Amino acid sequence: MGSITLEAVTKSFGGVKVIPGVDLEINDGEFVVFVGPSGCGKSTLLRLIAGLEDVTSGRILIDGQDATGMPPARRKLSMVFQSYALYPHMSVYKNIAFPLKMAGMDPAKIKEKVEGAAGILNLTDYLDRRPGQLSGGQRQRVAIGRAIVREPSAFLFDEPLSNLDAALRVNMRLEISELQKSLGTTSIYVTHDQIEAMTMADKIVVLNAGRIEQVGSPLDLYHKPANLFVAGFIGSPKMNLVEGEAARSRGATTMGIRPEHLTLSKTEGEWQGRVGVAEHLGSDTFLHVHVQGIEAPLTTRVPGNVEVSHGDTVFLTPDPARTYLFGPDGQAL
Amino acid sequence: MATLHTRSSARLMLTPSVILLLCWMIVPLAMTLYFSFLRYNLLMPGTEEWIGFLNYQFFVEDPAFWASLINTLLLVGGTLLITVVGGTFLAILLDQPFFGQGIVRLLVIAPFFVMPTVSALVWKNMLMHPVNGLFAWVARAFGAQPVDWLAEVPLLSVTIIVSWAWLPFATLIILTALQSLDQDQKEAAEMDGAGIFSIFWHITLPHLARALTVVVLIETIFLLSVFAEIFVTTNGGPGTESTNLTYLIYMQALLFYDAGAASAGGVIAIILANIVAIFLIRMIGKNLEA
Amino acid sequence: MARTVTTNRKLVFTVIGWAIGLTLFFPILWTFLTSFKTEGEAIATPPSFLFFDWTLENYLTVNDRSDYFRHAINSVVISLGSTALGLLVAIPAAWSMAFTPTKRTKDILMWMLSTKMLPAVGVLVPITLIFRDTGLMDTRTGLVIVLMLMNLPIIVWMLFTYFKEIPGEILEAARMDGATLGKEIIYVLAPMAVPGIASTLLLNIILAWNEAFWTVLLTTNNAAPLTAMIAQYSSPEGLFWSKLSAASMLAIAPILVMGWFSQKQLVRGLTFGAVK
Known part of the structure; x- marks a missing residue:
C-alpha cells in the first residue's frame, strides 16, 4: 500500500512562503513526477513528504494515516538523493543493508534481501567495494538498492539522474521505470527535465513558484495545457508562443x-x-x-x-x- | 535543512563555547582597560587610585616604548620579508619533481614544530655562541673575526631565529596554494605563447596572492607577540635593543610590578593587533561565503 | 598532464633541494648529534660532526639534573588536557553550526576568530592577578584552562570546516533509512567525522605543547611543562650543551613526528580554512 495525500500543505522559510498551499492526491502504485524550473518548490515539497522538513500548516496523510508530525524514520518511505548520499565508509553491501539493520532485521534475512536487490540491479560483483570505487551509474544503482530493500510504501526520488552523463541518463531512466512497474510501488520523482517527466510519469505535477499549475497524464499536459506556463514547459522543442495580430485574429x-x-x-x-x-x-x-x-x-x-x-x-x-x-x-x- | 527540534538542540550545543569565549574575552579585557586608568603597583596593594590617562602618557613618553615599537615593527617586517620571499622560493622548488622530494619537504617543515624555547636556546648556544658556536667556528675557518651575534646584532639574531621557525609555515601554505593551481590555466597560457616567467608573473603569482595575504596576516598576528625567543636569548637587551612591545609589557608587569602601565601597554598592543586582525577577519569571512 | 622531465633537470633540482633542506634542518640535526656527545666534545673546536664517541649518557642522566619526567608529564597533561577539554566543548558547537546554520552562524564564527586575534600580552595583568587570587598559579589546571580557551577558536573552526564537508544529504539518508539520532551518530556521522576530529586533535596538541608564553609566565616549578623547563637552561649555569640537546630532542621529537603526519591539516587549521 502506498497512497499519499497532501491537504492544504504550506511551507515558509523565515517569512518567505515557498509553498503557499498544495492539495494533492497520489494513488497507490502511481509514478508521479514533480516537474518545474529550479526554485519552484518541487524539492521542498518532496522533503515535506519525506519528513526532512516540517510543514508550516496543513496535513500529510500516508496510507490514510496522519503523518504530519512523524519523524522521517517512521514514515516507511525510501529516498534516492541527487548526490546519491551513499555512506562513503561502508561497502556496497553495508550501504544496502543499512536500512534493514536499522529496522533490526535478522542478519540472515538481511543477507538474502541484499543479495536479491543486488541481483536485480547488477551489483552482485561489487558488493565488497566502497562507493568511492564505483562509477556514477553504479552509485546510482546502490542508492536505488538501498531504497528498495526495505519495501517501503513509496519511493522518493530527488533529481536522481542529474549527476549522470546524457547517455547513462537515458538508460537509468528506463531502468527506474521498469523497476517501478515490476515492483508496483508508489513513486514520487522530482526533476527539472520535462523529458524525464514525460517519459516516466503516470501523472505529472507541474509546479511553478510553489503552486501546482496542472496535474495530469503526460499526454493530457501535452494536448491540453491549462495555461501558458505548462504550454511552454512541456514539449520539446518548446511550443512557439505568438502574440499580436495572429493571436488577436x-x-x-x-x-x-x-x-x-x-x-x-x-x-x-x-x-x-x-x-x-x-x-x-x-x-x-x-x-x-x-x-x-x-x-x-x-x-x-x-x-x-x-x-x-x-x-x-x-x-x-x-x-x-x-x-x-x-x-x-x-x-x- | 532541518526540523524545529534539531534547530533548538543546535542552539543548546553552541552555548558552552560562546559563553566560555565571551568570558575569556570580556572579563580580562575589561580588567585590562580598567587597570590602565589606575595607579596600580602590585607591590603596594591598597594604593590604587584613578589617574586617567597618566599611564598611557607615562608609557608613551618612555623612550623604551618607541624603541620597542620600532623593534616590533622591524622584527615583524624582517621576518615577513624573509619568510614570504624565502617561502615562495622554497615552495616553487618543492613543487618541482626531484629525487627524495618527500623527505626534503619533511626536513623543510620540521623547524615549525620545534618549541620556541628550544629553538632559541639551540641557536643561542650551539650556533650563535661567540666562542664555541658553530658560526664562530665557520667564521674563524675563513679567517674572519667571529660575530657575537646576540650582543652585537641582537634584533637581527632574534629575527633570524623567528624566521627559521616561520619559514616552514609560509612554505607549506604557499606550496598548498601552488598545488591547487589549475594546470589547464597554465597550459592555456602556454598555448597563448607565454614563457616560464610570464606564466609565473601573470598566472602563478596572482593565484598565490590570496595565500600570500593569508601568510602575511596570520604571521603578523603571531609575530606581534613573539616572547619566548627574546626571553630566552637576549632578555630584551642589550639595553632595549631587542625589546619588543610584548617583552616591554611583560617587564612592566612582572619585573617592575607596574600593573597600571603594563595594562596601558596591553591596550596599545590590542589596538595594534586589531588593525591587522580586521583585515584578516574580512578575508576569511569572504572565504566563508564562497 | 604527464610530461617527461629531463633527468638532468631533475638532478639539478635534487642537489638544490637537498642542500636547502639539509641547511634548514641543520639546527635540529646538530642538536641531535650534540645530544650524543660528551660535554667536552660538545663545545670542542673544531666541532666534530660524526666521528666522536657516541654516548647515551646524556639521555640517561637527563632526568637527574632537571627532573625531566615530571616536566614531560606536565607537558602531556597540559596539552592533552586542554585539547580534550576543547574538543568536548567545540564538537557540539561546530556540529550545530555546520549542520543547522542560521543567519548568525557566520557572525559567531567570525567573532570566535577575533578572540584568537587578541594578543596574549594584552590580558597578561588580569590573567596573572586572577591566577594569583584563585590559587591557579603554577597549577596544571590553570594552564589547561588558559590553553583550552586560547585554542578553542581554532578547534571550533577546524571542526567546522571538516563537518561542513560531510554532506547533509547523507545524514538525511540515514534518517530516511530509519536511523534514530543515536544510531545516526554512531553508524554514519562518527565514522565520517573522526578523521577531521583526529586532525584537529593532532594540531592542537602540537600548538599546546609548543605554547611558550603562558606556560613560561604562569608556572614556576610544579606545573612547568617542557617549554618552561628548557627556558631555565638559559641561565648561565645551564650551559651543559649535550644535556641541553638531549633534553631538547626529547621535548621536540614526539611533536616533530606528529607534525610530519599532520602537514595538510596544519595548513587548514592555521589559516582557518582560507587555504586548503
Missing part, C-alpha cells in the same frame, strides 16, 4: 503552436520568413525561422530529408486544429 492574447504542428512550404503559407539556424538531428530537422512582426524565431520540426539552408525564404502555416489559445491571464481559452 483568433480571439486570443497569445497563440501557441508546437513545432511539429507548423507546416513548411517553399511557395505559400500564412507567415513568410527567413531560415536562421537549422539543427539537423538526422531523423528530424529543427528550423528556426525569422518572421517579420514576430519577435522570437518560430521553431518548426520538419523531416530530416527536407533541404533548406540558412537564408532561404520559406512559408509556415499553423495547423488550425492544433493551435492553443490563451487569454490575457495566461489561462487556456
Whole structure:
C-alpha cells in the first residue's frame, strides 16, 4: 500500500512562503513526477513528504494515516538523493543493508534481501567495494538498492539522474521505470527535465513558484495545457508562443503552436520568413525561422530529408486544429 | 535543512563555547582597560587610585616604548620579508619533481614544530655562541673575526631565529596554494605563447596572492607577540635593543610590578593587533561565503 | 598532464633541494648529534660532526639534573588536557553550526576568530592577578584552562570546516533509512567525522605543547611543562650543551613526528580554512 495525500500543505522559510498551499492526491502504485524550473518548490515539497522538513500548516496523510508530525524514520518511505548520499565508509553491501539493520532485521534475512536487490540491479560483483570505487551509474544503482530493500510504501526520488552523463541518463531512466512497474510501488520523482517527466510519469505535477499549475497524464499536459506556463514547459522543442495580430485574429492574447504542428512550404503559407539556424538531428530537422512582426524565431520540426539552408525564404502555416489559445491571464481559452 | 527540534538542540550545543569565549574575552579585557586608568603597583596593594590617562602618557613618553615599537615593527617586517620571499622560493622548488622530494619537504617543515624555547636556546648556544658556536667556528675557518651575534646584532639574531621557525609555515601554505593551481590555466597560457616567467608573473603569482595575504596576516598576528625567543636569548637587551612591545609589557608587569602601565601597554598592543586582525577577519569571512 | 622531465633537470633540482633542506634542518640535526656527545666534545673546536664517541649518557642522566619526567608529564597533561577539554566543548558547537546554520552562524564564527586575534600580552595583568587570587598559579589546571580557551577558536573552526564537508544529504539518508539520532551518530556521522576530529586533535596538541608564553609566565616549578623547563637552561649555569640537546630532542621529537603526519591539516587549521 502506498497512497499519499497532501491537504492544504504550506511551507515558509523565515517569512518567505515557498509553498503557499498544495492539495494533492497520489494513488497507490502511481509514478508521479514533480516537474518545474529550479526554485519552484518541487524539492521542498518532496522533503515535506519525506519528513526532512516540517510543514508550516496543513496535513500529510500516508496510507490514510496522519503523518504530519512523524519523524522521517517512521514514515516507511525510501529516498534516492541527487548526490546519491551513499555512506562513503561502508561497502556496497553495508550501504544496502543499512536500512534493514536499522529496522533490526535478522542478519540472515538481511543477507538474502541484499543479495536479491543486488541481483536485480547488477551489483552482485561489487558488493565488497566502497562507493568511492564505483562509477556514477553504479552509485546510482546502490542508492536505488538501498531504497528498495526495505519495501517501503513509496519511493522518493530527488533529481536522481542529474549527476549522470546524457547517455547513462537515458538508460537509468528506463531502468527506474521498469523497476517501478515490476515492483508496483508508489513513486514520487522530482526533476527539472520535462523529458524525464514525460517519459516516466503516470501523472505529472507541474509546479511553478510553489503552486501546482496542472496535474495530469503526460499526454493530457501535452494536448491540453491549462495555461501558458505548462504550454511552454512541456514539449520539446518548446511550443512557439505568438502574440499580436495572429493571436488577436483568433480571439486570443497569445497563440501557441508546437513545432511539429507548423507546416513548411517553399511557395505559400500564412507567415513568410527567413531560415536562421537549422539543427539537423538526422531523423528530424529543427528550423528556426525569422518572421517579420514576430519577435522570437518560430521553431518548426520538419523531416530530416527536407533541404533548406540558412537564408532561404520559406512559408509556415499553423495547423488550425492544433493551435492553443490563451487569454490575457495566461489561462487556456 | 532541518526540523524545529534539531534547530533548538543546535542552539543548546553552541552555548558552552560562546559563553566560555565571551568570558575569556570580556572579563580580562575589561580588567585590562580598567587597570590602565589606575595607579596600580602590585607591590603596594591598597594604593590604587584613578589617574586617567597618566599611564598611557607615562608609557608613551618612555623612550623604551618607541624603541620597542620600532623593534616590533622591524622584527615583524624582517621576518615577513624573509619568510614570504624565502617561502615562495622554497615552495616553487618543492613543487618541482626531484629525487627524495618527500623527505626534503619533511626536513623543510620540521623547524615549525620545534618549541620556541628550544629553538632559541639551540641557536643561542650551539650556533650563535661567540666562542664555541658553530658560526664562530665557520667564521674563524675563513679567517674572519667571529660575530657575537646576540650582543652585537641582537634584533637581527632574534629575527633570524623567528624566521627559521616561520619559514616552514609560509612554505607549506604557499606550496598548498601552488598545488591547487589549475594546470589547464597554465597550459592555456602556454598555448597563448607565454614563457616560464610570464606564466609565473601573470598566472602563478596572482593565484598565490590570496595565500600570500593569508601568510602575511596570520604571521603578523603571531609575530606581534613573539616572547619566548627574546626571553630566552637576549632578555630584551642589550639595553632595549631587542625589546619588543610584548617583552616591554611583560617587564612592566612582572619585573617592575607596574600593573597600571603594563595594562596601558596591553591596550596599545590590542589596538595594534586589531588593525591587522580586521583585515584578516574580512578575508576569511569572504572565504566563508564562497 | 604527464610530461617527461629531463633527468638532468631533475638532478639539478635534487642537489638544490637537498642542500636547502639539509641547511634548514641543520639546527635540529646538530642538536641531535650534540645530544650524543660528551660535554667536552660538545663545545670542542673544531666541532666534530660524526666521528666522536657516541654516548647515551646524556639521555640517561637527563632526568637527574632537571627532573625531566615530571616536566614531560606536565607537558602531556597540559596539552592533552586542554585539547580534550576543547574538543568536548567545540564538537557540539561546530556540529550545530555546520549542520543547522542560521543567519548568525557566520557572525559567531567570525567573532570566535577575533578572540584568537587578541594578543596574549594584552590580558597578561588580569590573567596573572586572577591566577594569583584563585590559587591557579603554577597549577596544571590553570594552564589547561588558559590553553583550552586560547585554542578553542581554532578547534571550533577546524571542526567546522571538516563537518561542513560531510554532506547533509547523507545524514538525511540515514534518517530516511530509519536511523534514530543515536544510531545516526554512531553508524554514519562518527565514522565520517573522526578523521577531521583526529586532525584537529593532532594540531592542537602540537600548538599546546609548543605554547611558550603562558606556560613560561604562569608556572614556576610544579606545573612547568617542557617549554618552561628548557627556558631555565638559559641561565648561565645551564650551559651543559649535550644535556641541553638531549633534553631538547626529547621535548621536540614526539611533536616533530606528529607534525610530519599532520602537514595538510596544519595548513587548514592555521589559516582557518582560507587555504586548503
